[in-house]
Amino acid sequence: MELTVRYFAGARAAAGRAEETVPAGRSLDELTDHLATRHGERLAKVLTVASFLVDGVTCHDRQAPLPAGATIDVLPPFAGG
Numbered sequence: 001m002e003l004t005v006r007y008f009a010g011a012r013a014a015a016g017r018a019e020e021t022v023p024a025g026r027s028l029d030e031l032t033d034h035l036a037t038r039h040g041e042r043l044a045k046v047l048t049v050a051s052f053l054v055d056g057v058t059c060h061d062r063q064a065p066l067p068a069g070a071t072i073d074v075l076p077p078f079a080g081g
Helices: 010-015 028-039 041-049
Strands: 002-007 019-023 051-054 071-075
Touching (some): 002 010, 002 028, 010 041
Parallel strands (some): 002 071
Antiparallel strands (some): 002 019, 051 071
């Protein structure tokens, strides 16, 4: 099984893509480490301040295994008023 990772706003620019799939079987912390290694320093910086949704729900436990087949949304901080 896989996870679908969707990038929004600055995360999309840093990753160089809107979406990708990665193997399942990891926690959010492990996933962000994998993504930072895969895409480099620019995305790594975004990931340190981003919020994450797992199947549309805010993820509070970054050590819990992500469910296989889940969609992970990477949401960088948004500016505006």
